[in-house]
Amino acid sequence: MSTTDMNTxxxxxxxxxxxxxxxxxxxxxxxxxxxxxIALAVFLWDRMVVxxxxxxxxxxxxxxxxxxxxxxxxMLSDALIVTLKITLAALAVAVIGGVxxxxxxxxxxxxxxxxxxFAVILQVTPVVSxxxxxxxxxxxxxxxxxxxxxxxxxxxxxxxxxxxxxxxDHNLRDLYKIYGATRWQRLRYLQLPTALPYFLGGLRIxxxxxxxxxxxxxxxxxxxxxxxxxxxxxLEAGYRLNIPRMFAALLLIAATGVVIFTAASLLSHALLHKxxxxxxxxxx
Amino acid sequence: MTLPSxxxxxxxxxxxxxxxxxxxxxxxxxxxxxxxxxTVNQGDFISLxxxxxxxxxxALRLISGLMRPTSGHINWEGGQKxxxxxxxxxxxxxxxxxxxxxxxxxxxxxxxxxxxxxxxxIMWALKMVGLEKFQKSYPRELSGGMKMRVSIARxxxxxxxLILMDEPFAALDEITRHKLNNDLLELRDxxxxxxxxxxxxxxxxxxxSDRIVVMAARPGRVSSEVTVDAPYxxxxxxxxxxxxxxxxxxxxxxxxxxxxxxxxxxxx
Numbered sequence: 352m353s354t355t356d357m358n359t360x361x362x363x364x365x366x367x368x369x370x371x372x373x374x375x376x377x378x379x380x381x382x383x384x385x386x387x388x389i390a391l392a393v394f395l396w397d398r399m400v401v402x403x404x405x406x407x408x409x410x411x412x413x414x415x416x417x418x419x420x421x422x423x424x425x426m427l428s429d430a431l432i433v434t435l436k437i438t439l440a441a442l443a444v445a446v447i448g449g450v451x452x453x454x455x456x457x458x459x460x461x462x463x464x465x466x467x468x469f470a471v472i473l474q475v476t477p478v479v480s481x482x483x484x485x486x487x488x489x490x491x492x493x494x495x496x497x498x499x500x501x502x503x504x505x506x507x508x509x510x511x512x513x514x515x516x517x518x519x520d521h522n523l524r525d526l527y528k529i530y531g532a533t534r535w536q537r538l539r540y541l542q543l544p545t546a547l548p549y550f551l552g553g554l555r556i557x558x559x560x561x562x563x564x565x566x567x568x569x570x571x572x573x574x575x576x577x578x579x580x581x582x583x584x585x586l587e588a589g590y591r592l593n594i595p596r597m598f599a600a601l602l603l604i605a606a607t608g609v610v611i612f613t614a615a616s617l618l619s620h621a622l623l624h625k626x627x628x629x630x631x632x633x634x635x
Numbered sequence: 636m637t638l639p640s641x642x643x644x645x646x647x648x649x650x651x652x653x654x655x656x657x658x659x660x661x662x663x664x665x666x667x668x669x670x671x672x673x674t675v676n677q678g679d680f681i682s683l684x685x686x687x688x689x690x691x692x693x694a695l696r697l698i699s700g701l702m703r704p705t706s707g708h709i710n711w712e713g714g715q716k717x718x719x720x721x722x723x724x725x726x727x728x729x730x731x732x733x734x735x736x737x738x739x740x741x742x743x744x745x746x747x748x749x750x751x752x753x754x755x756x757i758m759w760a761l762k763m764v765g766l767e768k769f770q771k772s773y774p775r776e777l778s779g780g781m782k783m784r785v786s787i788a789r790x791x792x793x794x795x796x797l798i799l800m801d802e803p804f805a806a807l808d809e810i811t812r813h814k815l816n817n818d819l820l821e822l823r824d825x826x827x828x829x830x831x832x833x834x835x836x837x838x839x840x841x842x843x844s845d846r847i848v849v850m851a852a853r854p855g856r857v858s859s860e861v862t863v864d865a866p867y868x869x870x871x872x873x874x875x876x877x878x879x880x881x882x883x884x885x886x887x888x889x890x891x892x893x894x895x896x897x898x899x900x901x902x903x
Binding site for chain 1 (some may be wrong): 665700701717718720722724726728730731733741742744745746756772775886
């Protein structure tokens with residue numbers, strides 16, 4: 352955005368017009384194309400079911416899934432709220448734990464050396480294999496679920512934030528030193544803002560992972576009754592061969608994942624659009 | 636702040652800082668700087684000129700306090716306080732998430748002063764570099780030269796006793812560089828500030844400084860000093876004058892002398 356090319360702004364040539372048209376087309380396509388493709392997929396799904404006379408206990412049509420969703424809304428929405436609560440709580444704890452640990456890591460090399468391997472071990476051990484143990488040792492079912500989801504979700508936040516905190520410009524670090532900045536000032540004014548884009552990248556991954564963690568943990572926990580989440584509803588519906596309800600619950604889980612991802616992306620854009628490369632549209 | 640009405644001629648200036656017998660050795664055997672002696676007087680514009688590896692950046696880091704000398708002393712007249720020093724690096728080194736005024740605020744912010752308290756100082760510094768209209772802009776919205784100006788404003792804002800510049804214009808194009816050279820001299824004329832300027836351009840060092848300290852490499856050391864006795868203010872006319880050409884020749888010769896004595900004292 353230079354101030355010198357103001358006087359040439361009135362002259363618009365053919366190439367520029369073509370460029371503007373292409374940009375406009377792309378803007379519309381960005382929304383229309385995904386919608387059309389999804390609509391087409393749903394339509395094909397419906398036709399496949401109808402044309403091949405597939406019974407609904409093998410593959411229900413989209414209409415039936417929607418009907419089930421509305422019919423079972425009372426039960427499914429309760430389950431959705433349970434899953435959502437665990438997912439969001441796990442994500443919140445992952446953010447606090449991940450960022451907190453990352454800050455401790457950058458404050459002390461020895462702390463990082465001591466505990467980073469632990470974090471890696473937790474990350475690489477599949478949660479499905481730890482979950483049964485957790486449910487043996489932890490009495491509270493909610494606490495167990497939360498723990499499982501947290502184990503899956505916190506690592507991307509930890510590793511991204513640590514990377515970000517260590518990525519400060521070395522000249523800026525020198526400058527802070529020359530001006531006599533305290534550790535706390537350096538962390539607050541320099542390291543945390545530098546780490547923000549990295550953290551937000553981690554948050555986007557962790558959002559999806561905490562949902563996966565919550566669902567997997569529910570599968571393993573397996574106990575039903577009041578206060579059970581979407582994953583248990585899927586299991587239960589499977590035992591009863593209520594395939595449409597399985598699909599309805601699946602639809603809700605997928606939708607939840609999309610909403611979490613979108614929310615994280617919007618947050619990222621809101622915080623970064625003024626200054627960070629990733630959020631700035633190139634002008635040429 | 637009470638500024639002196641003009642910079643006294645060389646030889647009549649008060650001492651500001653003295654480096655005596657400063658050595659810097661890395662890893663026990665790499666001698667980055669050997670026996671450096673330099674007296675910096677108030678109002679001096681000193682260029683450190685030399686090939687890469689001559690220790691000019693090391694000298695700057697020692698003066699800035701980022702490194703301690705292996706042996707020898709660096710003494711400030713009256714002791715050094717925070718805010719006595721302004722620094723400009725080769726890159727603008729701005730915080731991209733902060734606006735221009737927030738970047739200039741930094742030295743004060745680190746001393747616990749709110750931006751409202753030092754608004755006058757910030758605006759004064761931005762006016763000095765001609766960017767008072769860009770206080771709310773983000774660095775990405777500025778050109779390379781403008782970013783450098785913000786960086787200079789930040790180094791000025793505390794009215795430091797000494798400004799260190801480490802090849803600040805090396806990454807800029809020739810035209811912007813000339814412009815910033817002129818503006819820097821104008822600033823110096825207004826503020827009567829003391830500057831140590833690291834460069835590897837003979838032309839830049841002659842145009843800007845009244846003292847050129849020529850350095851030699853392996854080990855890094857002071858080779859000779861060239862006095863540039865052309866009067867200030869220096870303008871574009873000076874750039875094309877015979878005096879300038881002659882001074883550049885003198886500085887070039889000193890630089891070549893430094894390059895040829897390569898290693899001569901290394902074995903001594």
